[in-house]
Amino acid sequence: MLAAAVAARALALNHEPEQARAALTAADAFMSRLPEADRSDTWLTYGEQKHHVHLSHAFTTRSMTRTLLNIVTAACSHHDGGTEQASRRTVDALIALPVDFRTGPVRRRALDLFEAIPAQHHREQAVRELRDVVTG
Numbered sequence: 001m002l003a004a005a006v007a008a009r010a011l012a013l014n015h016e017p018e019q020a021r022a023a024l025t026a027a028d029a030f031m032s033r034l035p036e037a038d039r040s041d042t043w044l045t046y047g048e049q050k051h052h053v054h055l056s057h058a059f060t061t062r063s064m065t066r067t068l069l070n071i072v073t074a075a076c077s078h079h080d081g082g083t084e085q086a087s088r089r090t091v092d093a094l095i096a097l098p099v100d101f102r103t104g105p106v107r108r109r110a111l112d113l114f115e116a117i118p119a120q121h122h123r124e125q126a127v128r129e130l131r132d133v134v135t136g
Contacts, residue, residue: 001030001046005054012058020058024104027055056105064106067093071109075116083117087126094133102133110134 008023031051041047056068070093078086090110094102102110111134114127121127 001027001034001051002054004030005051005058008058009054021100024055024058027051028104052105052108059101059104059106064097064101067097067101067106068109071106071113075109075113078113078116083121084124084126086113087117087124087130091126091129091133107134 004023004027008020008027011017011020011023031046031048034046038045039047041049059068071090074086074089074093076086077083077089090113094106094110097106110130114130114134117127117130122131
């Protein structure tokens, strides 16, 4: 798993996007099969945080930094009471990316934002659009 994640980073740095994407897919597949006991955050295990650090580097090398920053900014807007604005900003950031890039840390951050929105807002148009883009 670590080898696949590091390979994805190296391939992204070498401007080999198709090979990097394949390595990212492999790393995610390995992670999904890792027993829960091996996912804790210790020196001898490979937890979610380590996994996402490696993947985020590979993704951000592929011009995704701006998208991640937009989603983080949107999460701050939501935290400050701007749920509609946060939803719209995240949708805009996601649809600006090719569909294949709406995975990994980008999808996770957007999904985290959606899951943080109270159910009372889920009927609002902007929140529904966010749900559709994140789950679609």
